[in-house]
Amino acid sequence: MVTLEIAGLRKSYGKFQALKGIDLTLERGLFGLLGPNGAGKTTLIKILSTLLAYEEGEVFVHGLNLRTEGHQVRQMLGYLPQQVNLPLQFTGEEFLEYAASMKGVLDKRARKREVERVLIEVNLEECAKKKVKSYSGGMKQRLGIAQALLGEPKLIIVDEPTAGLDPAERIRFRNLIASLGEQRTILLSTHIVSDIELSCEQAAVLLQGELEFKGSLSELASLADGFVYEVGIPASHYEEFEKNHIILASRKEQNNLILRVLAQEPPPYETKLVKPSIEDGYMAILKGVAHA
Ligand SMILES: Nc1ncnc2c1ncn2[C@@H]1O[C@H](COP(=O)(O)OP(=O)(O)OP(=O)(O)O)[C@@H](O)[C@H]1O
Numbered sequence: 001m002v003t004l005e006i007a008g009l010r011k012s013y014g015k016f017q018a019l020k021g022i023d024l025t026l027e028r029g030l031f032g033l034l035g036p037n038g039a040g041k042t043t044l045i046k047i048l049s050t051l052l053a054y055e056e057g058e059v060f061v062h063g064l065n066l067r068t069e070g071h072q073v074r075q076m077l078g079y080l081p082q083q084v085n086l087p088l089q090f091t092g093e094e095f096l097e098y099a100a101s102m103k104g105v106l107d108k109r110a111r112k113r114e115v116e117r118v119l120i121e122v123n124l125e126e127c128a129k130k131k132v133k134s135y136s137g138g139m140k141q142r143l144g145i146a147q148a149l150l151g152e153p154k155l156i157i158v159d160e161p162t163a164g165l166d167p168a169e170r171i172r173f174r175n176l177i178a179s180l181g182e183q184r185t186i187l188l189s190t191h192i193v194s195d196i197e198l199s200c201e202q203a204a205v206l207l208q209g210e211l212e213f214k215g216s217l218s219e220l221a222s223l224a225d226g227f228v229y230e231v232g233i234p235a236s237h238y239e240e241f242e243k244n245h246i247i248l249a250s251r252k253e254q255n256n257l258i259l260r261v262l263a264q265e266p267p268p269y270e271t272k273l274v275k276p277s278i279e280d281g282y283m284a285i286l287k288g289v290a291h292a
Pocket of ligand 1: 013016018035039040042191
């Protein structure tokens with residue numbers, strides 16, 4: 001079953017075209033939307049969340065037209081924005097009760113059940129009665145996800161979810177999103193490849209308002225096939241080498257540097273081609289070394 005269908009979507013801010021004709025279809029599972037800052041991810045997400053109007057194109061959520069049936073579409077969406085304004089004086093439970101009533105769960109008992117359900121899903125039931133101001137960054141993010149899960153939405157949209165989390169919280173949050181994605185359609189927008197590489201099967205890369213790639217993560221990695229080299233150079237040559245090469249990573253070995261380099265032609269020095277990672281494929285698109 002198709003959950004989200006986008007065809008020919010365009011959006012401009014004055015003369016600036018932020019989305020230049022997006023086509024995308026999502027089914028169940030976790031889907032990664034990758035793109036650097038300014039690519040248009042937030043614009044796309046705000047449109048899907050019915051917060052922003054668009055000029056051209058069609059969007060269907062679970063078969064409903066976003067333009068003409070926005071109200072019903074809103075009922076089918078769960079949205080975790082980049083910055084969630086959580087009421088710090090509320091407890092987690094109070095906040096979710098409030099959010100559930102805003103989503104139209106008016107029956108008190110049904111609301112309690114729904115709040116309990118989402119608290120369990122995000123593993124916050126033990127902290128439900130604690131004030132939000134005492135939560136860590138990761139717990140606040142999980143509370144944000146709990147809010148997005150209220151009312152069993154068909155499509156959940158998550159915008160840059162791991163920004164500001166420490167490494168342990170980041171891993172925990174990624175695992176949570178991955179398990180939620182087994183039963184639902186989740187669109188996860190990020191500029192961090194590792195946010196999606198362990199949990200998403202499919203991804204798209206948005207660059208300057210256009211989808212430059214759509215496909216599996218192994219297809220994304222293979223875009224850099226034949227373009228990723230390992231090169232050993234004397235450490236003293238680094239500054240000169242860096243001027244003309246795209247360096248993906250480096251490590252020191254005695255007086256030499258071992259560099260991972262993205263290039264269309266083999267770099268000078270001793271060099272060997274290596275198997276590209278997903279990050280390499282993404283960088284190959286961003287740097288214009290490979291085209292999908
Ligand atoms: N209200 C606005 N008016 C004018 N230009 C805007 C507006 N909002 C966004 N833009 C521009 O549209 C482009 C896409 O912005 P958008 O916020 O969608 O990108 P993004 O991929 O989400 O980046 P980020 O990760 O930084 O949020 C950028 O060049 C941005 O400057």
